[in-house]
Amino acid sequence: MIEIPKAYEPQSVEAKWYQFWLDQGCFTADPGRVSERRPAYSIVIPPPNVTGVLTLGHVLNNTIQDILARKARMDGKEVLWLPGTDHAGIATQNVVEKTLKKAGEIRHRDDLGRDDLVERIWQWKEKYGGIILQQLRALGASCDWSRTRFTMDPEYSRCVQNVFVDLHRKGLIYRGKRMVNWCPASLTALSDEEVIMKEQKGSMYHFRVEVAEKPGTFLTIATTRPETIPADTAVAVNPKDPRYQHLIGCHVYRALPVETPKEQRRIPIIADEHVDFEFGTGVLKVTPAHDKADYEIGLRHGLPVIDLLTPDGRLTAEAGPELSGLDRFVGRKKAAEILEAAGALAAVEPYSNNVGFSERADVPIEPRLSEQWFLKYPSVQEAKACVAEGNLRFFPDRWAKVYDHWLNGIQDWCISRQLWWGHRIPVWYRKGGTEIHVDLEPPADVANWEQDPDVLDTWFSSWLWPFATMGWTGDRSVDAQNPALRAFYPTTDLVTGPDIIFFWVARMIMAGYEYCGDMPFRNVYFTGIIRDKQGRKMSKSLGNSPDPLDLIAKYGADALRFGVMRAAPLGQDVLFDEQSVELGRNFCNKLWNACRFRQMQGGAMEGEIHPDLLTSDDRWILIRLDQAVREVTQAFADYKFSDATATLYRFFWSEYCDWYVEASKAALVRPEGVVRTPQQEALAANKLAVMDLVLGSLLRLFHPFLPFISEELWHGMGFHQDLPEDRGGKTLLSASWPKPFTTEERDYFGLDDTADRVAQAKYDLITLGRGLRRDCKIDPAKRVKFVLRPSGELPAAEAEVIRLLLNAETLEVTPGFAPPKGTPMAANPLGELFLPLEGLVDVAAERARLGKELEKVRAEIAKVEAKLSNPAFTEKVPAKVLEEHRQRLLDWQAKERQVLSSLENLSS
RNA sequence: GCGAGGUUAGCUCAGUGGUAGAGCACUUGCUUCACACGCAAGGGGUCGCAGGUUCGAAACCUGCACCUCGCACCA
Numbered sequence: 001m002i003e004i005p006k007a008y009e010p011q012s013v014e015a016k017w018y019q020f021w022l023d024q025g026c027f028t029a030d031p032g033r034v035s036e037r038r039p040a041y042s043i044v045i046p047p048p049n050v051t052g053v054l055t056l057g058h059v060l061n062n063t064i065q066d067i068l069a070r071k072a073r074m075d076g077k078e079v080l081w082l083p084g085t086d087h088a089g090i091a092t093q094n095v096v097e098k099t100l101k102k103a104g105e106i107r108h109r110d111d112l113g114r115d116d117l118v119e120r121i122w123q124w125k126e127k128y129g130g131i132i133l134q135q136l137r138a139l140g141a142s143c144d145w146s147r148t149r150f151t152m153d154p155e156y157s158r159c160v161q162n163v164f165v166d167l168h169r170k171g172l173i174y175r176g177k178r179m180v181n182w183c184p185a186s187l188t189a190l191s192d193e194e195v196i197m198k199e200q201k202g203s204m205y206h207f208r209v210e211v212a213e214k215p216g217t218f219l220t221i222a223t224t225r226p227e228t229i230p231a232d233t234a235v236a237v238n239p240k241d242p243r244y245q246h247l248i249g250c251h252v253y254r255a256l257p258v259e260t261p262k263e264q265r266r267i268p269i270i271a272d273e274h275v276d277f278e279f280g281t282g283v284l285k286v287t288p289a290h291d292k293a294d295y296e297i298g299l300r301h302g303l304p305v306i307d308l309l310t311p312d313g314r315l316t317a318e319a320g321p322e323l324s325g326l327d328r329f330v331g332r333k334k335a336a337e338i339l340e341a342a343g344a345l346a347a348v349e350p351y352s353n354n355v356g357f358s359e360r361a362d363v364p365i366e367p368r369l370s371e372q373w374f375l376k377y378p379s380v381q382e383a384k385a386c387v388a389e390g391n392l393r394f395f396p397d398r399w400a401k402v403y404d405h406w407l408n409g410i411q412d413w414c415i416s417r418q419l420w421w422g423h424r425i426p427v428w429y430r431k432g433g434t435e436i437h438v439d440l441e442p443p444a445d446v447a448n449w450e451q452d453p454d455v456l457d458t459w460f461s462s463w464l465w466p467f468a469t470m471g472w473t474g475d476r477s478v479d480a481q482n483p484a485l486r487a488f489y490p491t492t493d494l495v496t497g498p499d500i501i502f503f504w505v506a507r508m509i510m511a512g513y514e515y516c517g518d519m520p521f522r523n524v525y526f527t528g529i530i531r532d533k534q535g536r537k538m539s540k541s542l543g544n545s546p547d548p549l550d551l552i553a554k555y556g557a558d559a560l561r562f563g564v565m566r567a568a569p570l571g572q573d574v575l576f577d578e579q580s581v582e583l584g585r586n587f588c589n590k591l592w593n594a595c596r597f598r599q600m601q602g603g604a605m606e607g608e609i610h611p612d613l614l615t616s617d618d619r620w621i622l623i624r625l626d627q628a629v630r631e632v633t634q635a636f637a638d639y640k641f642s643d644a645t646a647t648l649y650r651f652f653w654s655e656y657c658d659w660y661v662e663a664s665k666a667a668l669v670r671p672e673g674v675v676r677t678p679q680q681e682a683l684a685a686n687k688l689a690v691m692d693l694v695l696g697s698l699l700r701l702f703h704p705f706l707p708f709i710s711e712e713l714w715h716g717m718g719f720h721q722d723l724p725e726d727r728g729g730k731t732l733l734s735a736s737w738p739k740p741f742t743t744e745e746r747d748y749f750g751l752d753d754t755a756d757r758v759a760q761a762k763y764d765l766i767t768l769g770r771g772l773r774r775d776c777k778i779d780p781a782k783r784v785k786f787v788l789r790p791s792g793e794l795p796a797a798e799a800e801v802i803r804l805l806l807n808a809e810t811l812e813v814t815p816g817f818a819p820p821k822g823t824p825m826a827a828n829p830l831g832e833l834f835l836p837l838e839g840l841v842d843v844a845a846e847r848a849r850l851g852k853e854l855e856k857v858r859a860e861i862a863k864v865e866a867k868l869s870n871p872a873f874t875e876k877v878p879a880k881v882l883e884e885h886r887q888r889l890l891d892w893q894a895k896e897r898q899v900l901s902s903l904e905n906l907s908s
Numbered sequence: 909g910c911g912a913g914g915u916u917a918g919c920u921c922a923g924u925g926g927u928a929g930a931g932c933a934c935u936u937g938c939u940u941c942a943c944a945c946g947c948a949a950g951g952g953g954u955c956g957c958a959g960g961u962u963c964g965a966a967a968c969c970u971g972c973a974c975c976u977c978g979c980a981c982c983a
Contacts, residue, residue, distance in 0.1 A: 008945085197979095204983090222982095223983060293983080354980095405912095406979080409979080498978085533919085566931080569921070573977095575920065577919090579932070580920090582945075583945090585945060586945040587945085588945085595942085642922090646931080650931095771949065773949085774949050774950085775949095779938090780940075780947095780949095781940075807940065863927080864927080867963080872963040876962090876964090877964080884926075884927095
């Protein structure tokens with residue numbers, strides 16, 4: 001720091017240090033260094049989609065991971081933060097297909113064919129797939145980039161196929177024709193977790209059907225989906241429903257398609273417990289092909305299945321000529337019109353119901369019967385037990401309940417996807433035969449076989465992330481010798497959003513037990529969701545989602561990190577406001593200037609602290625530093641990062657800058673031409689030594705949150721100079737985390753309650769004195785005279801601090817001072833502070849203020865007296881609390897006397 | 909319907925039985941030789957509502973209201 005600019009300029013500083021850390025290999029994890037004295041700390045990144053760009057959600061998530069990783073390094077651990085991306089099957093294939101269509105290269109993916117399209121996606125991935133990881137570097141993420149993984153790396157892919165083959169061999173993976181969630185936009189099956197229920201405003205259509213055996217008798221049926229009537233193969237009633245019991249076994253004529261001869265539209269009236277006779281008319285149309293519950297009914301009663309929807313959600317010829325070819329929603333309206341024209345529509349009423357939507361494509365899904373691969377989850381009991389027994393901990397722990405609840409009700413996982421981009425299912429079918437081949441390698445005579453065209457769900461690869469990224473092979477003897485797995489598995493912490501607790505977290509835990517025999521991580525920190533100021537989710541369409549890189553360019557990465565962390569309490573959503581980043585920037589600037597101030601004082605760095613030269617201010621700031629170290633360290637242990645930032649903010653700004661630095665000027669600032677005595681020199685040097693201790697500790701405490709500016713100042717101030725290479729000499733990143741003072745150190749420096757109280761009383765008196773100045777409307781620039789009548793001994797150095805911070809010309813310390821009548825006065829345990837009148841004082845204003853003060857004091861006295869005069873209170877309360885209250889009464893009474901005498905002084 | 913979380917200053921939130929707090933915003937005044945991305949002094953809250961337990965409740969218990977989010981779901 002040769003030339004120190006007045007304001008901190010993050011741009012060049014951040015780029016410089018990130019490159020330095022990379023060049024020095026600071027982020028590289030070496031399993032060989034792990035030992036009992038140097039424990040491992042590891043964390044795997046939740047792999048962002050390879051299509052993704054950095055969002056504020058990523059900022060929150062990865063800042064927390066970086067904070068944890070940096071803190072662990074300072075704790076002397078061998079740290080692995082493993083980065084990477086996942087291939088995001090549907091999203092990536094969509095993006096590339098869309099791009100190619102836009103460029104006019106293809107109209108449909110079939111124009112290219114499977115191999116060529118996959119090739120194009122790879123090209124696209126090579127070109128754009130690293131963007132988000134590059135962006136993380138701007139944030140300061142200390143990932144071990146040499147271990148960057150991608151879920152479709154050859155080794156990783158092999159893990160995925162390996163696991164498929166193994167689970168198949170164990171009988172947990174099977175193929176079957178089932179009702180699945182079908183996405184008509186992406187043209188693939190989805191898992192239950194990828195379907196989100198949304199309330200939809202639609203209509204309930206009531207239509208009539210005639211009972212075949214009893215002409216003239218009609219049943220009214222309520223439905224939200226009249227377009228599926230042509231696929232009805234029964235109507236069902238509850239067997240206990242007296243209204244319809246007599247009709248069970250009869251038939252009705254299905255209402256659509258009207259063109260079909262009546263007799264061909266006969267469908268049975270069946271009895272099924274599933275039907276709720278409270279709901280609607282108590283008569284249910286049964287459409288086994290297009291509803292999960294109806295499919296079950298169909299199975300129970302052996303009903304035929306009529307499929308009338310194409311994969312992309314249009315009606316087939318089964319729906320009749322008028323509906324055929326229509327989109328399902330267009331068909332719905334048309335079906336209602338046809339019913340109305342036929343006189344079969346009894347009523348249409350507005351109706352709200354929940355409809356499953358494809359999470360990714362945001363269109364209603366269709367329950368659809370199709371042949372898919374399913375997984376019966378492995379190691380469920382272990383996964384449940386480790387969380388229930390508290391071996392694997394969730395922060396906040398309420399998620400444990402959500403997790404347990406989900407595990408208790410899980411259905412088999414549909415893992416096949418009708419896509420081209422992803423891990424192809426390692427299954428071959430013999431052409432013209434029934435034989436199947438499930439293996440990592442294709443059959444020898446592969447020409448006679450056909451490989452399953454589907455790929456696996458992306459989550460079926462990311463659930464292996466914690467160990468597949470570390471070179472797991474599935475061969476026990478090989479894996480037992482794998483240094484990375486041995487050192488870093490199980491990982492220590494996982495940081496992720498609660499929205500993927502089922503998708504990812506739960507499944508990783510099961511995979512961890514199944515394939516490594518242990519949990520994949522010990523702690524899971526669930527972040528909140530980033531919202532805008534009004535509490536709305538960030539979204540592209542709302543345009544309320546600022547680009548983090550813009551924010552970094554404007555305010556600096558440290559500012560963004562600090563702002564976000566300050567606003568993100570554990571377990572709560574984060575309402576993001578650019579103002580909080582601005583606050584982060586201001587904070588960095590304050591830190592910069594605090595160090596600049598120290599720098600301008602010159603003198604030796606980190607001199608020895610002589611206890612006999614410590615003033616009450618010095619002792620006070622050391623006590624506060626000790627407190628701050630304890631609080632921040634505890635906050636880390638509890639994963640309460642916003643508590644840590646709050647403590648740092650308070651200590652650095654409100655305690656160190658506002659009081660300590662200001663007070664230190666009494667000893668440090670030398671008026672021109674004045675030569676300091678050797679004693680004054682020694683005091684000043686001692687103060688600088690205290691400052692250096694505080695600043696050196698502060699930079700360490702700040703480092704996990706503000707890695708760039710702290711590193712810049714660490715070097716600029718020269719804190720690195722006398723430290724060992726690997727403990728802060730080379731970089732702050734590996735400096736040791738500050739420890740609270742030991743009892744010996746506290747004794748040595750004289751850090752006791754008295755020191756704390758004296759300084760506190762001094763600052764209190766200064767605030768009171770400033771109040772006098774204001775009440776008396778004295779220009780802040782005017783250097784007035786104060787007189788202090790001390791209640792005890794007051795060293796000259798202490799008095800000088802008071803004088804300076806009151807901006808007083810002089811402060812007379814006069815034990816027997818007798819003020820003239822009308823002199824404004826403020827008092828506290830340290831003494832009475834007078835502002836002698838010079839004909840300028842606004843007596844009325846001061847009297848008004850004191851009157852208000854007196855009122856307040858007396859109210860407090862009344863409150864305490866009321867308590868103390870209550871026998872129930874004095875008899876039952878613990879002695880300590882009683883004593884506290886008695887002391888409180890004395891304090892308030894003293895205050896009352898002080899205010900009264902101030903008032904008396906005023907009256908002339 | 910079941911479950912979880914929330915309701916404290918204008919805003920965002922701390923506060924696990926004993927004197928209601930912080931930051932921001934607001935008001936007033938200040939180019940005080942680290943910082944106007946700053947300094948100083950202020951104003952501002954019947955702690956969602958109603959009961960209960962207790963000498964004492966923002967905190968513990970019960971009920972209610974409202975807001976969020978999961979899970980399930982009836983056509």
